[in-house]
Amino acid sequence: MNKKEPILDVKNISMHFGGLKAVDKLSLQVYPDEIVALIGPNGAGKTTFFNCITGIYEPTLGDVFVLRDGKKRRLNGLKPNKVTELGLARTFQNIRIFSNMTVLENVMVGRHCRTKSWVIGAILRDKKTRQEEIETIEYSYNLLEKLDLHKFANEMAKNLPYGAQKKLEIARALATDPVLLLLDEPAAGLNPQETSELKDIINKIKEEEKISILLIEHDMKLVMNISDRVYVMESGRLLAQGTPREISQNPEVIKAYLGEEHA
Amino acid sequence: MFEEIKKSLKVSIWFMFLTFPIMVIKVNLTDKVIIWRWKNLILVGIGSFFLSFIWRYLLERKAKKAKKEEMGIGQTSIFLKIFNNPKYAKPLYIIFLLFILAFPFIFSMYQTNIMISALIYVMLGLGLNIVVGLAGLLDLGYVAFYAVGAYSYALLNYHFHINFWLALPIGGLLAAIFGIVLGFPVLRLRGDYLAIVTLGFGEIIRLILENWDEFSFGPSGISNIPRPSLFGINLGVKESTIFIYYLIVFMSIITIFVVNRLQNSRLGRAWIALREDEIACQAMGIDKTKTKLTAFALGATWAGFGGVIFAAKTTFINPASFTFLESAIILSIVVLGGMGSIQGVILAALIMILLPEYLRAFSDYRMLIFGASMVLMMVFRPEGLIPSSRRKYEYDPTKR
Numbered sequence: 205m206n207k208k209e210p211i212l213d214v215k216n217i218s219m220h221f222g223g224l225k226a227v228d229k230l231s232l233q234v235y236p237d238e239i240v241a242l243i244g245p246n247g248a249g250k251t252t253f254f255n256c257i258t259g260i261y262e263p264t265l266g267d268v269f270v271l272r273d274g275k276k277r278r279l280n281g282l283k284p285n286k287v288t289e290l291g292l293a294r295t296f297q298n299i300r301i302f303s304n305m306t307v308l309e310n311v312m313v314g315r316h317c318r319t320k321s322w323v324i325g326a327i328l329r330d331k332k333t334r335q336e337e338i339e340t341i342e343y344s345y346n347l348l349e350k351l352d353l354h355k356f357a358n359e360m361a362k363n364l365p366y367g368a369q370k371k372l373e374i375a376r377a378l379a380t381d382p383v384l385l386l387l388d389e390p391a392a393g394l395n396p397q398e399t400s401e402l403k404d405i406i407n408k409i410k411e412e413e414k415i416s417i418l419l420i421e422h423d424m425k426l427v428m429n430i431s432d433r434v435y436v437m438e439s440g441r442l443l444a445q446g447t448p449r450e451i452s453q454n455p456e457v458i459k460a461y462l463g464e465e466h467a
Numbered sequence: 468m469f470e471e472i473k474k475s476l477k478v479s480i481w482f483m484f485l486t487f488p489i490m491v492i493k494v495n496l497t498d499k500v501i502i503w504r505w506k507n508l509i510l511v512g513i514g515s516f517f518l519s520f521i522w523r524y525l526l527e528r529k530a531k532k533a534k535k536e537e538m539g540i541g542q543t544s545i546f547l548k549i550f551n552n553p554k555y556a557k558p559l560y561i562i563f564l565l566f567i568l569a570f571p572f573i574f575s576m577y578q579t580n581i582m583i584s585a586l587i588y589v590m591l592g593l594g595l596n597i598v599v600g601l602a603g604l605l606d607l608g609y610v611a612f613y614a615v616g617a618y619s620y621a622l623l624n625y626h627f628h629i630n631f632w633l634a635l636p637i638g639g640l641l642a643a644i645f646g647i648v649l650g651f652p653v654l655r656l657r658g659d660y661l662a663i664v665t666l667g668f669g670e671i672i673r674l675i676l677e678n679w680d681e682f683s684f685g686p687s688g689i690s691n692i693p694r695p696s697l698f699g700i701n702l703g704v705k706e707s708t709i710f711i712y713y714l715i716v717f718m719s720i721i722t723i724f725v726v727n728r729l730q731n732s733r734l735g736r737a738w739i740a741l742r743e744d745e746i747a748c749q750a751m752g753i754d755k756t757k758t759k760l761t762a763f764a765l766g767a768t769w770a771g772f773g774g775v776i777f778a779a780k781t782t783f784i785n786p787a788s789f790t791f792l793e794s795a796i797i798l799s800i801v802v803l804g805g806m807g808s809i810q811g812v813i814l815a816a817l818i819m820i821l822l823p824e825y826l827r828a829f830s831d832y833r834m835l836i837f838g839a840s841m842v843l844m845m846v847f848r849p850e851g852l853i854p855s856s857r858r859k860y861e862y863d864p865t866k867r
């Protein structure tokens with residue numbers, strides 16, 4: 205359906221924890237300008253899959269490739285910070301913001317991998333460093349504006365309401381200037397209004413920033429609504445993949461996953 | 468009220484029971500009799516009864532304050548109000564600086580010497596603050612880098628007659644290298660584990676200095692270390708004390724300047740992010756290894772400088788000056804002052820070093836007071852004397 209090269213190309217990766225195959229020979233592609241959802245019951249291995257491709261775990265088997273600026277790079281064995289540099293940014297299932305930093309600073313940290321100054325620059329605060337710092341502030345503030353968080357800019361991140369913290373995590377991830385954004389259950393714990401706002405944000409990121417999105421989500425309405433394609437996992441394996449329509453009609457998926465809820 | 472009395476009664480009975488063996492029983496070995504000091508038991512009972520009242524009152528007050536803060540009507544402490552308001556803070560700093568500058572002319576040589584020690588600790592505290600306060604790496608062996616600085620001056624001078632001014636940067640550099648050497652093996656460790664390994668490292672350095680006689684002259688140490696010269700002129704004891712005083716004042720100001728710039732930079736943010744959440748920090752593209760090693764190296768550098776100045780000040784060093792107790796004191800300075808807070812660390816260093824000097828009368832109870840005040844701080848003010856506050860970046864979107 206898509207002739208372009210995939211931005212994220214995962215080939216047969218497996219992650220074993222001792223005898224447990226948390227991810228078992230999973231292949232997955234994300235193409236440019238696509239929103240892809242990864243669903244599956246709790247414990248299916250979705251978060252572990254994210255951890256494998258972002259360098260937190262090194263996959264036991266298989267390959268992960270990412271395409272950035274026309275170059276294809278293998279990610280296996282790279283440290284998380286390298287993976288981020290190559291264009292994958294992520295959020296976490298359990299919020300992991302920097303609580304004792306301001307909201308703006310949280311986003312500024314996201315600019316780390318696109319900026320350079322180090323010890324000497326910090327101490328001398330030369331022209332180049334000052335320029336970089338101003339750009340960092342400006343870039344971060346603009347991102348906050350886009351996600352409607354700028355009114356909190358100088359608040360401590362820990363003082364934000366839950367929904368805003370989740371948005372802040374997305375803003376911080378966007379600050380790394382990714383080609384693909386990985387969201388781990390972004391709607392979990394949000395109220396319907398916040399969920400609908402999240403939906404708009406995700407669409408906006410895709411449309412305006414030209415960033416593809418891979419998201420893990422349990423909110424079926426949201427998933428069916430925004431994703432171009434859906435992958436279904438169960439006990440580490442891929443159960444099915446296809447358009448939201450195909451997935452919602454797939455008898456196996458209904459049995460294994462949707463069935464539980466509809467029963 | 469009745470409940471409260473019952474609670475305190477319980478506490479006091481417990482205390483009487485627990486302290487019974489040490490406070491009441493006394494064995495007189497020469498006469499082979501046991502002395503029962505019942506009076507002590509009563510004193511302990513009454514004392515703990517009233518103290519438990521105060522204790523609970525303070526705890527209650529703290530809980531009330533926390534609740535208020537949650538509801539958003541928390542009042543910041545007087546300290547913070549003063550320090551965060553430039554209208555008060557500026558004159559306060561200037562007065563403080565003038566006082567420091569005039570110090571050797573107002574007070575005696577003895578006092579000036581004490582102040583030099585205190586300012587060395589300001590430097591050490593600010594250096595450790597980089598490692599513990601900003602980067603969140605609990606380092607219990609910091610004194611090792613202090614020793615590296617002191618011994619590099621002493622030994623380089625002994626063997627090669629290298630003077631103070633050359634030794635100062637060399638000491639800092641060597642300490643930084645030691646910081647990296649220690650940093651490598653502990654990169655994967657956090658929290659308690661890191662604390663234990665760094666504690667061991669500190670002890671290893673001290674034991675080497677104590678036992679490797681050919682290298683460091685063992686426990687007898689190195690004496691006749693020259694004081695710094697001024698343009699090649701050797702100064703008398705009094706002049707050179709004053710000179711060292713201004714030198715350490717200058718170095719402290721440099722330290723404050725550098726640490727302040729570091730903590731409000733890209734690097735400083737990376738350190739704090741590392742402290743807040745290591746995994747998220749890496750996911751933001753921060754190289755954990757590089758960032759941690761930089762923290763260890765930069766933190767150690769100040770200890771190295773401090774060590775060189777210490778050696779020049781005392782003209783004699785031996786391993787006994789670099790025990791774990793020193794590390795503990797420096798760490799307490801950071802914790803007491805408020806992790807990551809420059810003003811806090813300075814205040815705490817001055818209190819921790821000057822107070823015991825002026826309260827000689829209580830010197831027997833020094834460790835007791837020290838321990839008790841640490842516990843009280845941790846319970847009632849865990850964020851430190853002057854909690855660190857993050858910088859607010861001004862950004863005016865209309866000025867694009």
Ligand SMILES: Nc1ncnc2c1ncn2[C@@H]1O[C@H](COP(=O)(O)OP(=O)(O)O)[C@@H](O)[C@H]1O
Pocket residue numbers: 221224226244245246247248249250251252253
């Ligand atoms: N570090 C680990 N060590 C051992 N088992 C793990 C580890 N991380 C995850 N698992 C296991 O892998 C399985 C998948 O977990 P996870 O990826 O969190 O599922 P999901 O995100 O789909 O709910 C679970 O059975 C979990 O217990």
Ligand SMILES: [Mg+2]
Pocket residue numbers: 250251252297
């Ligand atoms: Mg999960």
